[in-house]
Amino acid sequence: MRKLGGILGLMVLFGVCTFGAPFRVAVILPSTINDFAWSQSMYEALVAIQEEMGEDNFQFVYSENMYVIADAAAAIRDYATQGYNLIIAHGSQYGSSLVDIAPDFPKTSFVWGSTAQTFTELGIHNIFAYAPHAEEGGYVNGVIAALLTKTGVIGGIGPIKTGDAKRYAAGFEKGIKDTRPEVQVNYTFIGSYSDVALASEAARTFVNAGADVLTGTAQMTVGAISVAKEKGIFWLGYDVDQSPLAPTTVVASIVVDWTVALKPIIGMIQEGKRGGEILPLTFANGGLKLAFNEAALEGKLSPIEIIELKATVWETVRKIVSGEITIEVE
Amino acid sequence: MIGATLVGIATSAIRLATPYLYAAIGEAIGQLSGVLNLGVDGIMLMGAFTGFYVTLLTGHPALGLLAAMATGASMGLLMAFISVTLQAEQGISGIGLYLFGLGLSTLLFGMTVGTVKTVSGFPQAPIPGLSRIPILGEILFSHNPLVYGAFALVPLAWFVLNKTPLGLKLRAAGQNPLAADSLGVDVIRVRYVAVVLGGVLSGIAGASLSIALLNVFQQNMTNGMGFIAVALVYFGGWRPLGVLAGAMLFSTVNAIQVWLQVQGVKIPSDFALMMPYVITILVLASMAKRRIHAPAALNKPFERGGE
Amino acid sequence: MSDRVRSRQYAGLLIHLTPLFAVLLAFFVGALMLVGLGVNPGTAFKSLLQGAFGNLNAIADTIVKMTPLLFVGLGICISFRGGVLNIGGEGQLVVGALAATAIALAGKGFPGWLLATVALVTGALAGAVWGGIAGFLKAYLNVNEILSTIMLNYIAVYGMNYLLRGPMMDPLQVKLGFFIPQTARLPRAVDLPRLVPTRLHLGALIAILVAIFVYVFLWRTTIGFRIRTVGMSRRAALASGINVRRYTVLGLLLAGLFAGLGGAVEVLGVHHRMFTDGTAFGFTGGAGFNGIVAALFGRLHPLGTIPSSFLFGALLTGANKMQRVVQVPSALIVALNGLIVLFVVGSEVIRRRRLRRLEKLTIVEEEI
Incomplete structure (x- = not known):
């Protein structure tokens, strides 16, 4: 009898353990x-969630450089077979693979982006999507650039x-045009996510053409940031706070906070919903954040100018949040 | 305005040409001795990483450069051992070397530095006097030391290849190794020297990116430059001056396409980016009449008393 | 059969296993690197084997990975035997895939088998044109093929980027406003049939049939003989009245043809649409380069290329699994891949020397 009780006790304990099993996430990263x-x-978002939820409740693995x-x-497919709760395909290029794989693993949830597609129209109901509204971030950086430029070339x-x-x-071009229509802005695409040298040369050519504020997205822009630092001009970043790379150069970075999409997704999965939702990342919901690095302006702008600049910028963010400013992308 | 634009494009082309010059001249030396090395890009990456890391640690780009040269030499030694001593198929060893360098440089970067950082590499060093010359001064004499080095390398390489006993032996080893051997040239040793020298120059090519022109390191930052460098050797017909012409053509067109985009000229960026590659082929095709022959023993292993 | 002859046969077998020892040696170095990273090499390599051969799905994945390597490798067999180096596999794969995609999308409504066949043929032809350009440049305009194929790879990639973010972009992407650079999904009717309930598709079978065809072509036809003659000695070929230029073009054209077919097969069999991440690698997985390695390991023999691309497919598939299981940086796998190539190609000389010694011994004994 005592033995039976012991076994029962063990079973209860086991049951509790299963119930309280950690939420397991696998993420596929292109770089x-x-x-x-x-x-x-x-x-960084996953590390932040793990810190918040604790390692006992949240675990994640990653495959990087999955280009x-x-x-x-x-x-x-392999992660799905291993029974992860959520598989993050962090790249829009992975979408068509998910369409093939997700139906085979109806109990697993998948999420991908940047996109606004979850494929419910194909009868697939276990795919979430996230969509950072990069144009909002671009717009705010555009406003900052327009206010910073002295040469009128960006x-x-x-x-x-x-x-x-x-x-x-x-968004960046529109932000500039809405603020100072006379400013000249050109955007060049170097055809690569890894060609640091060409990104750097593009930055130098911009400087030669008179530009005193530069911006850019993706990982090869570190080459351009390095040039901005060398030439003593301003840089406006995206994705992460890039100011540690060049503290006197990077005036602002639009930080994409993926936790704003991931936390609700985890919540929904725990409540039994498997997919079908698109989670935007905007200034309104905190998915986009402005990391303003005042230190880069000190000595270059007067304190009053800095205060005015910041006021305008935050006012812009407020207007985007309230919907007074909308940005269309063709 | 037009003047400033042209100066800008020319200066830009010279900067862009720098890594290609080191790597392509290094490759040409190796090929002249009879060894095709497709692993240039891998050596460049290793050179770029070690140069960057040592500069980051010590604060001295000169030490970084030395480290990059030493790394390049070791990679060249590895290539020489496999392709000369072990007589392996050269094209494939080069691809192996490329993958090895690509992987190892990324791995070491992740283990040591871990995140993107910038270093203070070689500063701009305008040459006193010369840099004051209008137009030319700005285009030619206002760069950092590694840029000057690349252009100084062209006549130096020409001299060594054409006017010194080493150059003669080197070409003999690549042209007719059996005859060279019978004349007392140590073909194996000469090929080792050539491939290691090529490795050193590729190492500098990588360092010219990470501690002179860009001052950052990122995985696969060469983005296939090493392969373009190999192509430029063929463009230049194994002559330093020809390589210079090829590197300048490619880089000038590249600088022009960057400039066009920066000016907001409405052409699809993809077509602009295509230009350097298309024009390099077209220019070479238009010179179809030139008579240049590859080193006869290129890509052929040498074995004393062999077939 | 005398004991001596039998032991000689074992010795011969051992010699042919030299590359295997080289792979083991490379893995040993890889193990040291793993230890340096604080990973148990046993666990790591076990996961590699499991990832490549562990179950039916893994084997299917390996064969799927093998398929483009084999297509490119077969083209390499022809062009290298013809004395030209083709480093343009990447571009040829891309061009073939784009052409097949365009046809499959345009021909919606036609019977699936017909449309698929036309798409595959078009892909192959597009690849042939891309390879043929390099051949023409070499034969008639004195442009080295290494230069032209490297440049043509870049041109193909930029052309692809233009098409996929422009004229060929999925209209839905424009409507959604996310502009993912990919085409619409191809009509399901053109999907290559699956062979078993895994990801394995008909393409692998096509590749093996093509391998047999290339073998017959190279060794049993006059054209094949002439291509090989040109490769062995241009002078001898000229002397025997062969139009060397024509066969140079043909060699690169055929290399492009098979790579282009490989690209088309990848689209119809695996991806069902074309996409780009800015480079060719996202689509090709580097098959344009790895195919060269596979062909050379297969001693430039079409049938030898089958097992060697299978082994390479296994290595690449297993290595990805290893990254997932032991969480090593992906760069380690790239480095290991390079080491394996270096060690195997370096071990060739040992194999050759031993073989020669064995042959000499045999001859001496036979004389006695």
Whole structure:
């Protein structure tokens, strides 16, 4: 009898354990976790969630540098087989793989982005999507750039003209035009996420053309930031806070906080919902944050100018949040 | 305005050409001795990483450069051992070396530095006097030391290859190793020297990016430059001056396309980016009449008393 | 059979296993690196094997990975035997894939088998054109093929980026406003049939049939003989009245043809749409380069290329699994891949020397 009680006790304990099993996440990243851009921002979000929920309740694994789509698909399938609760395919290029894989694992949830597609129209109900509104971030940086430039020439450097890069660029140009229409802004795309040398040369050419504020997205822009630092001009960043890279150069960074999408997704999964939702990341919901680095302006602008600049910028953010400013991307 | 633009483009082209010059001249030396090394990009990455890391640790870009040269030499030694001593198929060993360098540099970067950082590399060093010359001064004499080095390398390489006993032996080893051997040239040793020298120059090519022109390191930051460098050797017909012409052509077109985009000229960026590659092919094709022959023993292992 | 002859046969077998020892040696160095990273090499390599061969799905994945390597490798067999180096596999794969995608999207409504066949043929032809350009440049305009194929790879990639974010972009992407650079999904009717209930598709079978065809072509036809003659000695070929230029073009054209077919097969069999991440690698997985390695390991023999691309497919598939299981940086796997290539190609000389010694011994004994 006592033995039976012991077994029962064990079973209860086991049951509790299963119930309280950690939430397991696997993430597929197209570049490295230290790229100072897209992949790093996601990695940092997962670390933040783990710190908040505790290692007993939240565990994650990652596959980095998954730029080969077929390999990423194999990784996604493998993680799904291993019973992870949530698999994050952190790249818009992974979407078509998810359409193939997700139906085979109805109990697993998947999430991908940047996109506004969850494929419910195909009868798939276990895919979430996240969509950072890069154009909002671009717009705010555009306003900052317009207020900072003295020469009236501003440059932007992007990888290829698609997805978030395209949306950011469109917002950036609009932010400038809405603030100071006379300012000249050009955006160049260097056709690569890794060609640091060409990004750097594009930055130098902008400087030659008179630009005194530059911006850009994706990991190869570190080359351009380095040039901005050398030339003593301003840089406006995206994805992560890039000011540690060049504290006197990076005036502001639009930080994408993926936890704003991931936490609700985790919540929904724990409540039994598997997918079908699109989670935007905007200034309104805190998914986009402005990391303003005042130190970069000290000595270059008067304290009053800095205060005025900040006021205008935060006012812009407020107007985006309230919907007074809307940004269309064609 | 037009003047300033042209100066800007020319200066830009010279900067862009720098890594190609080191790497392509290094590759040309190796090929002249009979060894095709497709692993240039991997050596460049290793050179870029060690140069960066040592500069980060010590604060002295000169030490970084030395480290990059030593790394390049070791990678060259590895290539020489496999392709000369072990007589392995050269094209494939080069691809192996490329993958090895690509992987190892990324791995070491992740283990040591871990995140993107900038260093203070070689500063701009305008040459006193010369840099004051209008137009030319700005284009040619207002760069950092590694840029001057790349251009000084062209006549130096020409001299060594054409006017010194080493150059003669080197070409003999690549042209007719059996005859060279019978004349007392140590073909194996000469090929080792050439490939290691090529490695050193590729190492500098990598360092010219990470501690002179860009002052950052990132995985795969060469983005295939090493392969373009190999292509430029063919463009230049194994002559330093020809390599210079090829590197300048490619880089000038590249600088022009960057400039066009920066000016907001409405062409799709993809077509602009395509230009350097298309024009390099077209220019070479238009010179179809030139008579240049590859080193006869290129890509052929040498074995004393062999077939 | 005398004991001596039998032991000689074992010795011969051992010699042919030299590359395997080289792979083991490379893994040993890899193990040291793993230890340096604080990872148990046993666990790591076990996961590698499991990832490549552990179950039916793993084997299917390995064969799927093998397929483009084999297609590129077969083209390499022809062009290298013809004396030209083709480093343009990446670009040829991309061009073939784009052409097949365009046809499959345009031909919606046609019977699936017909549309699929036309798409595959178009892909192959597009690849042939891309390879043929390099061949023409070499034969008639004196442009070295290493230069032209490297440059043509970049041109193909930029062309692809333009098409996929422009004219060929999925209209839905424009509507959604996210501009993911990819085409619409191809009509399901053109999907290559699955062979078993895994990811394994008909493409692998096509590749193996093509391998047999290439073997017959190279060794049993006049054209194949002439290509090989040109490769062995241009002078001899000229002397025997072969149009060397024509066969140079043909060699690169055929290399492009098979790589292009490989690209088309990848689209119809695996991806069902075309996409880009800015480089060719996302789509090709580097098959344009790895195919060269596979062909050379297969001693430039079409049938030898089958097992060697299978082994490479296994290595690449297993390595990804290893990254997941032991969480090593992906860069270690790239470095290990490089080491394996270096060690195997370096071990060739040992194999060759031993083989020669064995042959000499045999001859001496036979004379006695």
